[in-house]
Amino acid sequence: MKRFLKCAALFLAPLALLCGVFFAAVWRSGELCDYEAGAHASAAGEISLFGLAYRDNTASFKRAAANDVKADLLVLGTSRSMQLRGQFFDTDSFYNAGGGMAFLPQAAAFLEALDEDARPERLILVLDQYFFNEQWLAADNASSVPDYTQFADPDPGYLLHAFFDAYSYGKYRILDVLQTPADVVGLSASARGAGFYPDGSYSYGTDATGDGLDPGFADSINRILTASNRFEHGKVVAQQGVEDLRAVLDVCREYGIEVTAFLPPYAPSVWQYMQDYGEHTYMTQIYDTIAPVFEEYGYEVFDYSYLPETTDDQYLDGFHGSDRVYAAICARLARDSQFLSDVLDEARLTALFEQDGPPKVISFGE
Amino acid sequence: MSFTTFSFGAFFAAVFCVYWALPQRLRKWAALAASAAFYAPFGARSLAVLALCAAASWGMGFAVAARRDSRARFAACIALSLVPLALVKYAPGMFGVVGVSFFTFKIIAYLAQVRAGEIEPERDFAAYALYVSFFPEITSGPIQRASSLLPQIHAPRAFDADKALACGQLIVWGMFKKLMIADNLAGYVQKAYDQPDLYIGPSVLLAMVLYSVQLYCDFSGYSEMAVGMAGLLGFDVEDNFRMPYFARSIREFWAKWHISLSTFLRDYVYFPLGGSRCGTWRTAFNLMATFLVSGIWHGTGLTFLVWGLLHGVYQVAGRLTRTARSRAWSALHIREDGALASCVKALVTFALVTFAWIFFGAPSLERAFDVLRQIPSGFTLSVQTAKNAAAMLGFNAHTTLRMGLAMALMFGVEFLARREGVAAWLAKRPAAFRYALCWALCLAVLFWGAASGGSFIYFEF
Numbered sequence: 101m102k103r104f105l106k107c108a109a110l111f112l113a114p115l116a117l118l119c120g121v122f123f124a125a126v127w128r129s130g131e132l133c134d135y136e137a138g139a140h141a142s143a144a145g146e147i148s149l150f151g152l153a154y155r156d157n158t159a160s161f162k163r164a165a166a167n168d169v170k171a172d173l174l175v176l177g178t179s180r181s182m183q184l185r186g187q188f189f190d191t192d193s194f195y196n197a198g199g200g201m202a203f204l205p206q207a208a209a210f211l212e213a214l215d216e217d218a219r220p221e222r223l224i225l226v227l228d229q230y231f232f233n234e235q236w237l238a239a240d241n242a243s244s245v246p247d248y249t250q251f252a253d254p255d256p257g258y259l260l261h262a263f264f265d266a267y268s269y270g271k272y273r274i275l276d277v278l279q280t281p282a283d284v285v286g287l288s289a290s291a292r293g294a295g296f297y298p299d300g301s302y303s304y305g306t307d308a309t310g311d312g313l314d315p316g317f318a319d320s321i322n323r324i325l326t327a328s329n330r331f332e333h334g335k336v337v338a339q340q341g342v343e344d345l346r347a348v349l350d351v352c353r354e355y356g357i358e359v360t361a362f363l364p365p366y367a368p369s370v371w372q373y374m375q376d377y378g379e380h381t382y383m384t385q386i387y388d389t390i391a392p393v394f395e396e397y398g399y400e401v402f403d404y405s406y407l408p409e410t411t412d413d414q415y416l417d418g419f420h421g422s423d424r425v426y427a428a429i430c431a432r433l434a435r436d437s438q439f440l441s442d443v444l445d446e447a448r449l450t451a452l453f454e455q456d457g458p459p460k461v462i463s464f465g466e
Numbered sequence: 467m468s469f470t471t472f473s474f475g476a477f478f479a480a481v482f483c484v485y486w487a488l489p490q491r492l493r494k495w496a497a498l499a500a501s502a503a504f505y506a507p508f509g510a511r512s513l514a515v516l517a518l519c520a521a522a523s524w525g526m527g528f529a530v531a532a533r534r535d536s537r538a539r540f541a542a543c544i545a546l547s548l549v550p551l552a553l554v555k556y557a558p559g560m561f562g563v564v565g566v567s568f569f570t571f572k573i574i575a576y577l578a579q580v581r582a583g584e585i586e587p588e589r590d591f592a593a594y595a596l597y598v599s600f601f602p603e604i605t606s607g608p609i610q611r612a613s614s615l616l617p618q619i620h621a622p623r624a625f626d627a628d629k630a631l632a633c634g635q636l637i638v639w640g641m642f643k644k645l646m647i648a649d650n651l652a653g654y655v656q657k658a659y660d661q662p663d664l665y666i667g668p669s670v671l672l673a674m675v676l677y678s679v680q681l682y683c684d685f686s687g688y689s690e691m692a693v694g695m696a697g698l699l700g701f702d703v704e705d706n707f708r709m710p711y712f713a714r715s716i717r718e719f720w721a722k723w724h725i726s727l728s729t730f731l732r733d734y735v736y737f738p739l740g741g742s743r744c745g746t747w748r749t750a751f752n753l754m755a756t757f758l759v760s761g762i763w764h765g766t767g768l769t770f771l772v773w774g775l776l777h778g779v780y781q782v783a784g785r786l787t788r789t790a791r792s793r794a795w796s797a798l799h800i801r802e803d804g805a806l807a808s809c810v811k812a813l814v815t816f817a818l819v820t821f822a823w824i825f826f827g828a829p830s831l832e833r834a835f836d837v838l839r840q841i842p843s844g845f846t847l848s849v850q851t852a853k854n855a856a857a858m859l860g861f862n863a864h865t866t867l868r869m870g871l872a873m874a875l876m877f878g879v880e881f882l883a884r885r886e887g888v889a890a891w892l893a894k895r896p897a898a899f900r901y902a903l904c905w906a907l908c909l910a911v912l913f914w915g916a917a918s919g920g921s922f923i924y925f926e927f
Contacts (some may be wrong), residue, residue: 101486104627108634111901115908257472261915268913269864322858326664 119260122267125277126259130285131155135251138285139164142298143195148281149303151288151295154262155252162200163210163248165300167218171195173443175300176207177226180364180419183426184224186299187464188452189443195220196300204231204344208351209245222439223352225361227390228330229383229405232341235332263287304416308460313417320370320418324377330419331374334382337389345390349397359399360439363387365425370418371406402436404429413459422460427453467504469691470645477504478695485699486625493622497596497699504601508564515550515563520598523547523573527580527587527594540581547573555766565604567763571730572598576612578734585613593619600701602692606685608706608726615701623700628893633697635904636889639879640690642907646872648684649916651676654859659827662837666844668855670837676859677827678820679873682711685724690888709884711819711877714811716780719819727763731756742785749785754778764826769834773825780818868914879903 126132135157142150143165150161166174172193175184181198200210204227211219230236266272272291280290289295293305307313314320323331352359363386366374374380387403394401407428414424421429427449434444452462467474481500488496506513526543533539551570553560576597579585588594597615658665658673665673689706696703710723720728732741739752754775761774795802828834844851856866883891892900 101625101627104625104630107627107631111634111904114905115912118912261912264912265914326661328661328664 121274122263123256123260125274126256126263126287129277129280129287129290131259131263131287132254132256133285135161136164140168141285142296143168145298146283147285147298148283149289149293149295149297150285151290151292151303151305152286153266153288153291154259155254157251158199159201159206159210159246160248160251161296162197162300163213166195166197166200167215169195169300170218172221173224174220174222175224175226176200176210177224177364178202178228179302180228180421181224181226182296182300182302183421183423184226184430185297185301185423185426185464188427188430188449189440190445191443194299196302198226198300198302203244204341204348206245207348210248211348211351211355211357213248219355220357222358222360224440225348225359226364227345227361227386227401229363229386230330230332231344232337232386232389233332233334233382234336234338234340235327235334236330237338237340237344266291304422304460307416308422309458312413312415312422312460313420317367317370317412317415317418320367321373323418324370324374324380327379331380333379335379337382337385342389342393345393349393349399352399353397358439359394359397360433360437361394361399361401362429362433363401363403363405364419365404365407365410365421365429367412367415367418367421368406368408368410369412370415400437400439402432404432407432409453411459416460423462424453424455424460427462467507469688469695470641478698482698490622493700494592494596494619497600497619498592501596501599501601501604505564505599505604509561511561512563515566516569516599516604517595519547519550519569519573520595521591523576523598524588524591524594526577530577530581531587534581534583540577543577544574547577565606568607568609569598569604571609571727571763572603572612574734575609575730579612585616588612588616590620600696602695602699603703606688606692607724608689608692608703609730610703610726614704618701625700630698632889632893633694635694635892635900636690636697637694638904638907639888639892640687640692640694642872642911643683643687643690643876645687645911645915646907647869647876648680648687650865650869650872650914651680651683653916654861655680655827657859659829659833659837662833662840665840665858666851666855667841668845668851669858670840670843671845672855673859674820674824674837678711678816678823681823681827682707683876693889705887708887709880711816712812712881712884713815714808715815716777716784716818719815720777720781727760731760735759746786750782753781753785757781767829768831769825769828772831772834773822776822776825780822872910872914 130138131152131154133152135152135155138147138150138152139161141147142161170193173189173191173195175181175194175196175198177198178201179199182196184196184198186194186196197210201207207225211223266287267274272287277287277290284290284295286295288305292307294303294307295305296302304313320331323329327333349359351357365371374383383405386405387401391401407425410421410425410428415421430444431446431449431453433440434446434449437444452464455462457463467477477500481496485493485496485500502513505516523543526546530540530543547570550563551566554563554566576585576588576594580587588597593616596619597612600610600615603610655673655677658670659677662670686707693703693705704726706725708722708725710719713719713722736752736756739755740748741752742749744752755778757774757778758771759774760777761770761772764770764774792802795807800807824837825831825834828837861869879888879891892903895903
């Protein structure tokens with residue numbers, strides 16, 4: 101037995117040491133943090149960048165933070181709303197709750213889950229085009245509503261393994277992670293500079309300075325061809341989507357929230373590819389279908405699916421614009437929107453959009 | 467608890483320490499307690515069913531032994547033993563009982579061996595209960611025979627360091643196959659099975675081949691861990707796989723794949739039906755019936771039935787064409803037992819097995835046929851097509867290299883060890899080689915293994 105134990109110990113010791121070093125990195129990166137506490141600290145500005153790599157409770161995070169911030173101007177949408185920065189708006193009472201929903205019914209649920217005094221006066225609602233796609237809406241969880249009070253507990257075993265995997269892809273360096281600043285939480289934030297700012301908007305970190313998330317939009321094209329993952333085919337606007345929209349607008353009307361909505365942009369070449377491919381014709385019908393609905397409620401909606409002033413290299417992937425694209429969107433909103441014209445300066449936003457520098461990055465001069 | 471979790475590792479380490487710290491006469495109780503503790507998290511109802519089956523079958527052993535000549539009594543006991551399995555598989559609303567397929571067959575094998583006089587009914591209920599519920603084997607086999615395991619329970623061996631080290635190496639090998647190969651491949655394969663119409667034919671074909679590898683690594687990896695863990699507790703368990711994808715015929719495949727099940731079916735279904743000692747057509751019927759049982763044992767869906775029947779057809783066709791094939795090799799002036807013929811036979815066998823796995827892995831017959839229909843789509847023989855096929859499944863240069871290396875290592879070692887088994891082959895290598903290989907396997911699992919280890923495929927049977 102002694103010989104076996106000695107051999108086993110000799111064999112396992114280096115592996116244990118290796119695991120120990122990586123576990124120290126896991127701990128130092130903040131991946132084991134209390135998620136809810138992180139949401140409150142982020143909203144209070146105590147965390148400059150919150151980006152966990154291996155847990156995703158964005159909906160609960162945004163609700164907790166939005167409840168703390170109690171912003172007059174709130175942004176709500178999927179990941180395609182997260183680049184609307186507080187610095188674009190001339191107001192301090194702003195929070196980007198983007199990522200707090202994945203399906204349109206969840207927008208209403210999010211607003212209802214906010215405390216009464218945390219509900220905004222004005223809402224920027226970002227309407228992903230596939231909210232009006234029949235196949236997308238047929239997904240099993242299309243009508244599900246997350247539990248906004250639920251925060252995932254960390255699984256140390258899974259985290260350790262995931263850390264090893266990420267290291268093997270060269271996603272981080274151990275020494276860098278071990279030196280993570282105290283106000284940066286999570287491996288994504290530490291290793292890539294990716295995560296949520298205190299205003300709720302999102303930084304893509306090194307992905308924004310490199311080739312983006314989908315070089316050449318190969319993945320987006322594959323999704324178009326395989327009718328999958330937000331690029332499902334559709335010839336006409338799904339009526340269910342319009343009903344879901346009405347339900348959201350009903351909630352906004354009930355709470356006295358003024359709504360400005362827009363359809364977010366695709367990368368120009370991806371948009372053109374879809375038009376040429378001919379299986380996504382529903383997208384060009386959405387605005388004409390929903391504009392009357394918004395008019396009925398006294399709200400406003402704009403179609404920014406294709407922004408000719410933007411270029412492909414300003415997009416992270418086929419359907420996520422960078423900060424620069426969202427500066428362009430805000431410049432358009434400054435011009436088009438009646439409700440937001442007092443908090444948006446078209447000239448300043450246009451200057452931000454046209455600023456010299458990397459195509460996906462804007463400097464706010466801080 | 468899955469074998470590949472940290473919590474199971476901690477559990478097994480504790481069991482190992484307690485087991486070997488106890489005096490020999492108490493080790494049986496330690497193993498039984500560990501088996502109960504392992505099984506308990508699957509639910510009180512499952513545990514109750516397991517306990518009831520163990521108790522009832524223990525009693526049935528005496529009943530069978532008292533009248534060994536009574537076929538009716540034996541048949542009644544077998545029928546009673548099959549009730550839990552039938553209910554779990556076929557009764558609507560019935561709760562699942564983990565491992566029911568495996569411990570039911572262990573019980574049947576025990577009763578059959580008692581009836582045949584190979585063993586006497588076990589008087590010690592604790593020993594019998596341990597035989598039925600032995601935790602390394604209960605969830606997914608091997609289906610170890612009572613004549614093999616019960617004597618070891620009664621006469622546990624002293625600790626053997628060399629054997630324990632060999633078992634540890636086998637566990638590492640099994641974990642590598644499961645976590646590095648099977649779980650990683652699952653992510654690529656599943657896409658093509660879920661929506662085959664969205665992929666070109668070569669992608670679907672690649673997914674089929676990779677599914678064969680995934681299934682083998684998942685199941686044999688589990689079996690090797692089970693054998694290794696049992697060995698660490700001083701129990702010898704027979705190998706359940708012997709490089710089946712190098713088999714040169716379907717018959718040889720079944721002598722090397724899930725050996726404990728195939729020998730069970732051979733001894734308790736095929737032979738009682740008459741085996742091959744009857745005429746040609748009766749033998750054919752016996753083969754078809756045996757593989758039909760195999761299909762049904764695996765699952766209730768039509769896909770498993772088709773899978774089982776396909777293998778039956780393969781076996782029958784193999785027997786009927788044996789002479790013709792020998793003549794064909796002669797006519798081609800190729801030695802039938804030579805390297806070239808062996809290669810061709812192995813490839814053909816692999817193709818036949820892979821074809822049948824389509825039905826095994828598909829959720830429905832319709833989906834299986836969708837997969838088959840998609841194969842000719844966009845099929846061209848070119849390097850670019852092959853690259854596109856891999857890319858559509860999600861492979862990039864990194865993942866192709868990793869998975870390629872892992873599979874090459876796995877098949878390479880198993881080819882070298884094809885005659886004696888990986889454990890015995892490793893035991894003959896220099897210590898430095900064994901340590902280096904095991905470290906490399908552990909590092910591969912740590913860095914490249916699937917981050918979220920999937921459940922074992924055979925766990926669902």
